[in-house]
Amino acid sequence: MKGFLYKRILQLIPTLLIVAIIVFFITRMLPGDPAAVMLGPQASAEDIAAYSEKLGLNEPLHKQFFDYLINLATFDFGNSLTYNRPIMDLIIERFPNTIILAVSALLLAVMIGVPAGIIAARKQNTIIDYSVTTLSLIGVSMPIFWLGVMLVLYFSVNLGWFPATGMGSLEEGFGSFIRHLILPSVALATIPTAEFARIIRSSMLETISQDYIKTARSKGLKEFKVINKHAFKNALTPLLTVIGLQFSGLLGGAVLTETIFSWPGMGLLIVDAIEKRDFVVVQSTVIFIAVIYVVINLIVDILYKVVNPKVNLDSNSGGGK
Amino acid sequence: MSEPILSVKDLQIEFKSGSIVTKAVNGVTFSLNENESLGIVGESGSGKSVTATSILRLIPNPPGKITGGEIIFKGKNLLTLSNREIREIRGNEISMIFQDPSTSLNPVFTVGNQIIESIRTHKAVSKKEARELAIKMLELVGIPAPEKRIDMYPHEFSGGMRQRVMIAIALSCDPKLLIADEPTTALDVTVQAQILNLMKELQAKLNMSIIMITHDLGVVWETCDKIIVMYAGRVVESGTVAELYKNSLHPYTWGLLDSQITESQNNLKPLATIPGSPPDLSFEVKGCPFVERCPYAQTVCFEKTPQLMEPTKGHAVACHFQTSDQKLERKEDAYFDGSTT
Numbered sequence: 160m161k162g163f164l165y166k167r168i169l170q171l172i173p174t175l176l177i178v179a180i181i182v183f184f185i186t187r188m189l190p191g192d193p194a195a196v197m198l199g200p201q202a203s204a205e206d207i208a209a210y211s212e213k214l215g216l217n218e219p220l221h222k223q224f225f226d227y228l229i230n231l232a233t234f235d236f237g238n239s240l241t242y243n244r245p246i247m248d249l250i251i252e253r254f255p256n257t258i259i260l261a262v263s264a265l266l267l268a269v270m271i272g273v274p275a276g277i278i279a280a281r282k283q284n285t286i287i288d289y290s291v292t293t294l295s296l297i298g299v300s301m302p303i304f305w306l307g308v309m310l311v312l313y314f315s316v317n318l319g320w321f322p323a324t325g326m327g328s329l330e331e332g333f334g335s336f337i338r339h340l341i342l343p344s345v346a347l348a349t350i351p352t353a354e355f356a357r358i359i360r361s362s363m364l365e366t367i368s369q370d371y372i373k374t375a376r377s378k379g380l381k382e383f384k385v386i387n388k389h390a391f392k393n394a395l396t397p398l399l400t401v402i403g404l405q406f407s408g409l410l411g412g413a414v415l416t417e418t419i420f421s422w423p424g425m426g427l428l429i430v431d432a433i434e435k436r437d438f439v440v441v442q443s444t445v446i447f448i449a450v451i452y453v454v455i456n457l458i459v460d461i462l463y464k465v466v467n468p469k470v471n472l473d474s475n476s477g478g479g480k
Numbered sequence: 481m482s483e484p485i486l487s488v489k490d491l492q493i494e495f496k497s498g499s500i501v502t503k504a505v506n507g508v509t510f511s512l513n514e515n516e517s518l519g520i521v522g523e524s525g526s527g528k529s530v531t532a533t534s535i536l537r538l539i540p541n542p543p544g545k546i547t548g549g550e551i552i553f554k555g556k557n558l559l560t561l562s563n564r565e566i567r568e569i570r571g572n573e574i575s576m577i578f579q580d581p582s583t584s585l586n587p588v589f590t591v592g593n594q595i596i597e598s599i600r601t602h603k604a605v606s607k608k609e610a611r612e613l614a615i616k617m618l619e620l621v622g623i624p625a626p627e628k629r630i631d632m633y634p635h636e637f638s639g640g641m642r643q644r645v646m647i648a649i650a651l652s653c654d655p656k657l658l659i660a661d662e663p664t665t666a667l668d669v670t671v672q673a674q675i676l677n678l679m680k681e682l683q684a685k686l687n688m689s690i691i692m693i694t695h696d697l698g699v700v701w702e703t704c705d706k707i708i709v710m711y712a713g714r715v716v717e718s719g720t721v722a723e724l725y726k727n728s729l730h731p732y733t734w735g736l737l738d739s740q741i742t743e744s745q746n747n748l749k750p751l752a753t754i755p756g757s758p759p760d761l762s763f764e765v766k767g768c769p770f771v772e773r774c775p776y777a778q779t780v781c782f783e784k785t786p787q788l789m790e791p792t793k794g795h796a797v798a799c800h801f802q803t804s805d806q807k808l809e810r811k812e813d814a815y816f817d818g819s820t821t
Contacts, residue, residue, distance in 0.1 A: 379602060
């Protein structure tokens with residue numbers, strides 16, 4: 160286990176290095192001169208040239224690249240060009256908001272998707288099963304930007320139950336905080352809910368037909384226990400994989416959802432930065448998100464071991480002992 | 481003799497797949513006394529496993545359905561019990577072990593967890609007491625260092641040891657009847673004998689009856705008192721092991737006997753086989769179900785289905801000739817058609 164952890168953490172270095180390289184060159188290839196965009200259409204050529212100089216954009220590319228790597232290695236993300244603040248501060252300010260939204264959407268998705276999938280598998284080929292599979296097919300193919308707008312139209316504009324945009328702070332009271340949270344969470348949870356239901360349905364169907372389920376029944380266990388203990392724990396592995404992927408996706412900032420609901424999270428930060436050609440922010444946040452991805456993947460790998468004692472982490476992490 | 485502990489009467493089981501109905505078990509009748517062991521023999525698809533699984537009502541429904549008959553256990557018809565009542569019997573008064581111990585234990589729970597779960601389902605004992613009992617059970621089935629092994633997962637055990645664990649689970653609540661569905665088929669030959677001996681030993685120790693489902697007649701000779709031979713969902717012959725070993729009457733039983741591998745098997749002689757395969761039970765079987773493969777078949781066999789009758793007391797057979805005066809003479813080379821080597 161320990162060996163596995165060390166090895167996995169060492170493996171993060173090349174992964175993140177590759178991410179850093181790709182991000183650096185892609186942001187440099189973005190159309191539009193950052194200095195020109197930031198100074199606006201009225202800016203003179205001299206001003207733009209001076210500002211480019213200040214940003215270091217006139218340096219040779221390889222020098223820019225090495226400076227950038229050194230800054231990354233020392234966790235110095237630099238200052239945002241538009242906000243004029245350290246990027247680290249921006250991330251620290253925005254990331255908790257994204258966590259709140261992501262966790263709430265994930266909980267919603269697990270609480271609805273997993274039981275729905277289990278019930279569908281238990282009642283295979285019945286109307287219940289068909290409803291769950293149809294709904295989840297609709298769910299995974301639902302365009303979020305459309306659903307989000309519809310939710311706002313119906314629940315905020317027509318019914319006036321929930322605020323249309325923004326995030327309630329806890330100082331305004333817990334009620335307001337929750338009411339702001341509900342619509343974006345529902346919108347964000349739609350696809351994961353549907354996906355969890357589909358995954359758990361198919362893996363439950365597979366485990367329910369296994370011999371150990373017959374054994375569990377032959378022991379006189381209640382059907383509830385047979386399904387929710389014996390079958391469910393075996394069906395968890397594929398679910399964990401998808402939960403991990405979805406959660407790291409959600410933490411990376413739900414760009415569409417945050418934009419629709421003006422949720423001040425990472426997604427909104429990135430979209431803003433892209434619009435304003437604030438390439439320093441784009442590049443730092445993307446790298447930050449990459450780190451989130453790999454860390455969550457690592458956690459999922461460790462959870463495999465918890466769920467399935469047959470998983471041998473030390474030999475799974477590629478060669479050697 | 482006292483009342484039998486289990487008696488199955490005219491059992492009928494169907495499997496439905498779309499509009500196709502397969503009569504997997506058709507009129508099976510047998511009974512079993514206390515401390516007795518019964519072997520149910522037949523090839524794949526003969527309905528032996530389905531019969532045994534139906535006793536605890538473990539046939540997946542749909543597609544399977546028990547459409548008729550009775551299963552009387554200690555005076556109660558198991559087929560009419562409520563779900564709760566049958567659960568109280570499962571694993572408690574009647575236990576079951578299965579063919580492949582590598583798939584019949586749940587891979588994600590320790591063996592201790594799986595034994596303790598069974599104990600605590602049926603007995604009002606504390607976790608600690610259940611654990612002690614579980615260790616005792618593991619010791620009883622011959623697992624070394626049970627205090628340590630109890631916290632291990634099934635994949636950390638060998639095949640034979642896993643089957644021992646299954647037996648420990650099955651016997652943890654002192655059942656009166658153990659149903660063993662091909663308990664040695666998936667095991668190495670050397671381990672098979674160990675498991676069979678263990679079961680015999682435990683039967684004597686714990687006073688229980690055993691139903692042993694197998695396609696291996698050798699297993700029956702070694703471990704059972706009574707035997708029923710099934711073919712195409714019916715009983716074609718039944719009697720005591722001693723009687724059938726010497727005086728079997730049904731041509732199908734002869735075929736099974738001939739196709740056993742014995743120590744004295746002459747290497748140059750081809751292994752006997754019963755040509756063909758059992759009839760498709762999704763169609764009405766006309767005449768004797770074995771007729772297509774029977775070397776002794778005559779016109780009457782194609783027309784009439786033979787009933788199970790007892791030409792001698794305690795020995796029943798379903799064959800037109802063996803129940804009348806015109807007995808068949810067993811031909812030594814009936815199943816050597818020479819085409820197989």
